[in-house]
Amino acid sequence: xxxxxxxxxxxxxxxxxxxxxxxxxxxxxxxxxxxxxxxxxxxxxxxxxxxxxxxxxxxxxxxxxxxxxxxxxxxxxxxxxxxxxxxxxxxxxxxxxxxxxxxxxxxxxxxxxxxxxxxxxxxxxxxxxxxxxxxxxxxxxxxxxxxxxxxxxxxxxxxxxxxxxxxxxxxxxxxxxxxxxxxxxxxxxxxxxxxxxxxxxxxxxxxxxxxxxxxxxxxxxxxxxxxxxxxxxxxxxxxxxxxxxxxxxxxxxxxxxxxxxxxxx
Amino acid sequence: xxxxxxxxxxxxxxxxxxxxxxxxxxxxxxxxxxxxxxxxxxxxxxxxxxxxxxxxxxxxxxxxxxxxxxxxxxxxxxxxxxxxxxxxxxxxxxxxxxxxxxxxxxxxxxxxxxxxxxxxxxxxxxxxxxxxxxxxxxxxxxxxxxxxxxxxxxxxxxxxxxxxxxxxxxxxxxxxxxxxxxxxxxxxxxxxxxxxxxxxxxxxxxxxxxxxxxxxxxxxxxxxxxxxxxxxxxxxxxxxxxxxxxxxxxxxxxxxxxxxxxxxxxxxxxxxxxxxxxxxxxxxxxxxxxxxxxxxxxxxxxxxxxxxxxxxxxxxxxxxxxxxxxxxxxxxxxxxxxxxxxxxxxxxxxxxxxxxxxxxxxxxxxxxxxxxxxxxxxxxxxxxxxxxxxxxxxxxx
Numbered sequence: 119x120x121x122x123x124x125x126x127x128x129x130x131x132x133x134x135x136x137x138x139x140x141x142x143x144x145x146x147x148x149x150x151x152x153x154x155x156x157x158x159x160x161x162x163x164x165x166x167x168x169x170x171x172x173x174x175x176x177x178x179x180x181x182x183x184x185x186x187x188x189x190x191x192x193x194x195x196x197x198x199x200x201x202x203x204x205x206x207x208x209x210x211x212x213x214x215x216x217x218x219x220x221x222x223x224x225x226x227x228x229x230x231x232x233x234x235x236x237x238x239x240x241x242x243x244x245x246x247x248x249x250x251x252x253x254x255x256x257x258x259x260x261x262x263x264x265x266x267x268x269x270x271x272x273x274x275x276x277x278x279x280x281x282x283x284x285x286x287x288x289x290x291x292x293x294x295x296x297x298x299x300x301x302x303x304x305x306x307x308x309x310x311x312x313x314x315x316x317x318x319x320x321x322x323x324x325x326x327x328x329x330x331x332x333x334x335x336x337x338x339x340x341x342x343x344x345x346x347x348x349x350x351x352x353x354x355x356x357x358x359x360x361x362x363x364x365x366x367x368x369x370x371x372x373x374x375x376x377x378x379x380x381x382x383x
Numbered sequence: 384x385x386x387x388x389x390x391x392x393x394x395x396x397x398x399x400x401x402x403x404x405x406x407x408x409x410x411x412x413x414x415x416x417x418x419x420x421x422x423x424x425x426x427x428x429x430x431x432x433x434x435x436x437x438x439x440x441x442x443x444x445x446x447x448x449x450x451x452x453x454x455x456x457x458x459x460x461x462x463x464x465x466x467x468x469x470x471x472x473x474x475x476x477x478x479x480x481x482x483x484x485x486x487x488x489x490x491x492x493x494x495x496x497x498x499x500x501x502x503x504x505x506x507x508x509x510x511x512x513x514x515x516x517x518x519x520x521x522x523x524x525x526x527x528x529x530x531x532x533x534x535x536x537x538x539x540x541x542x543x544x545x546x547x548x549x550x551x552x553x554x555x556x557x558x559x560x561x562x563x564x565x566x567x568x569x570x571x572x573x574x575x576x577x578x579x580x581x582x583x584x585x586x587x588x589x590x591x592x593x594x595x596x597x598x599x600x601x602x603x604x605x606x607x608x609x610x611x612x613x614x615x616x617x618x619x620x621x622x623x624x625x626x627x628x629x630x631x632x633x634x635x636x637x638x639x640x641x642x643x644x645x646x647x648x649x650x651x652x653x654x655x656x657x658x659x660x661x662x663x664x665x666x667x668x669x670x671x672x673x674x675x676x677x678x679x680x681x682x683x684x685x686x687x688x689x690x691x692x693x694x695x696x697x698x699x700x701x702x703x704x705x706x707x708x709x710x711x712x713x714x715x716x717x718x719x720x721x722x723x724x725x726x727x728x729x730x731x732x733x734x735x736x737x738x739x740x741x742x743x744x745x746x747x748x749x750x751x752x753x754x755x756x757x758x759x760x761x762x763x764x765x766x767x768x769x770x771x772x773x774x775x776x777x778x779x780x
Contacts, residue, residue, distance in 0.1 A: 121561060168641075205520055206542075211495070218577045219499040223425075230582030231642040231767060234488065235521055235542030240768025243636035249653055251634030252770065253550060254543045256521035264539040271557040292507050293495070296515040325479075325537070325563070372535045373479070 121270040121324065123309040124317040124382070125357065126279070127190025129182035132156055132303035132348065133341065137185060142358035144338075145351070151337050156302040163245045171228055172241060174302055175207040179238035179285045180245060182306035190308035190316050192279060194246040197308070198272060199281040201239045202255040202265025204346035205297065207232065208289030238285070261286070262305070262349045263369040269309050270323050279310040284347040303345040305354065313382060319357055322378040330368035353377050384556055384661050386628040388618040389776070390566070391468035393459060394720035396609035396707045397431035401462030406724050409732040410752065414706045416593040416605050416736070421575050426584050427591045431607025431708025432575060433458070441527075448527040450491035450518035452574040456528055459572070459610030469532045469568065472614055476565040482558050483538040485525040486548025486571035488712030488766075490540070491518035493576035524572045528612075536564045542712065544766030545675075547571060548611070549715025552774055553632040555615050570612030571716035579606055579711060586642060594678035594709070596702035596734055597687070597748045599741040601678045607708020611716035613723075624780020627723045630759065633658030637769025644682055644765060648689025651675075654771035655693055655761065662775045664759060666694045669775070671731045673718050673762040674746075676702020677709050686763065687744040699749045705736030715764035715772060722760045722776045729756050 130141040134153045143149040158177040161169055163184070172180075179201060187194045210233045217225050234240070236254035243252060253272075257264035262284045269282040285304035289297045313320065331352040333339040342351045349368040356363050356379050367375045393401055397415030398408035408415065416429040439454040460466055472481060498513040517523050525540040537558060541551045548571020555567035583589040583606060590603035618628055635657060637650035644651070659666065672694070675686055683702075690700060703721050710717050725731055731753040740748050759777040 121563065171641075204522075211492075214578055214582070215492075215495050215499040218496050218581060219502070223577070223581050225578070225581045225585045227582075227585040227587075227642075230578070230585055233578070233582070234544045234767045236544055236766070236768040236770055237641070239543070239636070239770070240641050243638045243769055244640070247638045249636050249638050249650060251553075251657075252543070252636050253554065253634075254541065254768075254770075256540045256542055257538065258516055258520050258522040258526065260522075260538075264537070267537055267563065268539070268554060268557070271561040271563060275557045275560045292502060292509045293515065296509060296513065297520075370535075370538060373537075 120322060121274055122322050123270055123273045123311060124313050125319050125321060126308040126310050126314050126316045127186045129185030129306040131178060131182050133301045138189060145355040145358035151335060153337055158302060161245065164241060168244060171232060173207050173209055173232060174287045176238050176241045178287060178302045178304045179283050180242055182304035183242060183281060183283045186306035186308050187281060192308050195248045196250065197279050197281045198250045199239065199252045199283065200265050200269045201252060202261045202284045204256060204258050204261040204286050206235045207237065208287060208293055212290050212293055259346045260369045261346045263367050263375040266323060273309050273311045277311045279308060282307050282309060284350060286345050286347045300344050303347050305347050305350050317382040319382055320380045324376050325373045326366060326376040328366045328374055330374050331365050384631065385560060386618050386630050387556065387559065387615045388622055389627045389629060389723055390614040390616045391465060392613040392720050392723055393463040393465045394611035394717050395433060395459035395462055396710060396717055397433055397607055398706050402724060406728060408706060412733055412735050414593060414735045416708055424577060424580050426580055428589045429593045429605040430575060431605060433608050445527060445530055447514055448517045448523060450494040452491035452524055452572055453527045455574045455608060455610045456524055456572040459612065460531060465612060468614055472566055473533060478533060478535040480536055480565040481534045482536040482555065482564040482567040483525055483529040483534050484541060484551035484554045484567055484569050485528055486541045486551045486712050486715060487521055487524050488542060488544050488547055488573050489576055489578055490521045490524050492578050494518040496577050532568060534568060543770040544768055545711050545714055546764045546766035546770045546772045547712035547715060549764035549772035549774055550634060552629055553634055556632055559617060566614060566616040568612060569615055571713035572610040573710055573712040574608045588679055590678060593736045594704055595736045596676035596678040596704055597683050597740055597744055598737045599739045601680060601683060603679055604677045605708040607710040609707060609710035609713040609717045611713060611720045613719060622779050624778060626779040627726055627776055628779050630777050631658040631662030631775035633661060633773040635771045639769050642767050644685040646685055648685035650769055650771045651686055651689035651765060652692055654773040658761065658773040658775045668759050669694060669698055669761045670757045671725060671760045672698060672700035673722050674700050674702040675763040675765045676704055678704060683744060687746040691745040696745050697747050699731050699753060700746050701732060701734035701749050703732055705734050718762045719774055722762045726757045726760055726776060726778055730754055
């Protein structure tokens with residue numbers, strides 16, 4: 119069985135990256151890249167009580183997921199999803215570990231509930247009313263391709279559209295010294311088994327031992343290597359250029375993912 | 384789906400290291416819950432602690448993975464000839480053709496908890512020997528297991544709170560059906576830590592007494608720890624009738640609340656129905672249900688409603704968490720192994736610790752062991768974030 123799918127809509131947020139059209143202009147060389155802190159949207163689709171409780175991970179993941187679903191003209195409530203992130207909410211983790219290091223050990227119940235790795239998937243389900251399944255993954259630096267493989271096998275086997283959301287946020291000090299992710303970056307895409315009216319490109323994914331492609335622009339290469347979700351940038355660059363081609367994305371120590379891209383003209 | 388063979392399985396929890404003592408504890412209606420004296424924790428609660436975890440050592444070349452969570456994984460992998468079975472599978476299928484999918488909720492977060500106690504008083508820096516990626520990060524346990532077992536196929540940690548290690552069976556199914564791999568090492572590992580002990584306590588979800596699922600006086604969970612693994616393969620035509628197969632995986636989301644289940648169990652119901660549909664079974668085909676059954680008032684109420692709405696009031700069901708505690712991200716895999724043991728030995732484990740079954744809960748909860756041939760068993764796992772997963776196992780013949 120071939121791991122083939124169609125990309126029907128993309129969402130992007132990151133340092134100096136505000137949405138897919140603006141990111142595409144940068145990646146295709148039409149605009150120059152200027153790094154600036156990631157600006158995260160307020161998740162207005164959540165009820166006010168829930169909105170107040172959400173941290174940067176949720177804002178980031180919901181932001182890119184919504185953009186991808188809207189561009190794909192897909193109903194978020196009907197789509198299974200794959201959320202893949204290289205770590206949880208570093209700020210919440212820091213606050214809990216700090217509280218546990220004190221003799222009082224008072225852990226905030228809301229923080230604890232929001233410390234789960236599937237926090238973004240949970241809020242996504244609440245925000246969209248989706249009762250479809252959501253798979254929440256972590257493969258450290260390999261998290262983007264781990265999520266892509268899970269989404270691709272879902273559409274290949276179950277023949278239905280899947281929303282893939284890959285996202286990472288920074289860890290505050292002192293954890294930052296041990297896990298130096300500089301800022302928040304998320305990439306979402308709607309993948310469908312068949313071509314649709316909004317399909318951008320058809321992709322075939324296979325494992326390979328080749329080395330991963332790099333970005334030629336040094337600031338973008340720095341981004342690719344600093345944030346696990348940004349390991350997808352070589353793929354996004356090809357999609358932004360609207361060209362057919364093949365890219366190799368970073369994955370595990372023993373394997374990478376080769377993605378063959380054929381634009382939907 | 385094409386049923387998948389559980390070629391080998393093992394479980395380590397507070398009721399036993401490996402399947403033989405686990406089965407003996409279930410047969411003897413024994414609980415492994417004890418009053419909490421874990422580390423420096425001062426909470427009036429009970430825990431299911433696995434003996435010997437701290438003394439377990441990792442192979443020298445994997446020393447940087449050393450933490451309580453990976454020690455528990457190592458301890459469990461050494462039981463039941465599991466590592467030998469993996470070697471045989473690797474020889475048969477090839478190392479690149481076996482995936483590794485491990486569920487965990489907190490992995491080795493305790494390593495970070497300890498590091499925060501040892502911060503540099505001036506700079507605030509964490510100790511130099513603390514390594515985040517190989518101990519605390521969710522992937523650390525999956526990465527440890529794949530290296531320990533020498534497997535080189537796709538690998539990932541699933542971390543959907545307490546449904547994590549049920550959902551890895553779904554990932555394995557998709558990967559095998561798509562042809563990316565031929566076999567998968569699936570499982571779950573979650574170890575005791577301060578985050579979950581104090582966290583559930585802050586939510587008032589942990590009981591001072593040993594947890595009493597479905598009891599009229601139930602008042603919360605008892606946190607346990609466990610590691611459980613299974614080797615899943617494509618089932619060949621030559622397998623014996625006694626073999627245990629995975630027949631269905633059903634998944635859903637509640638779309639309701641981060642830390643409370645849907646009051647009528649709508650998400651749970653959807654997951655069980657999806658599992659039945661995938662297995663092409665009717666509700667009447669299920670002989671026993673291993674419940675999520677945490678012992679919180681809200682979980683058991685909503686799960687009972689969901690179960691009854693599909694299966695009616697006669698299908699025997701029980702929770703084994705009164706014996707093992709709630710092993711969080713390892714619960715799905717642990718209870719998958721318990722379901723497989725139930726099928727193999729024709730024994731429905733009674734729910735221990737429960738004294739008086741809540742008369743308002745309509746599901747047919749059993750407190751005593753029952754012996755009968757079991758063809759199909761369903762196992763439920765639900766988690767924070769409103770994530771649900773139901774698995775169906777059964778005999779091949």
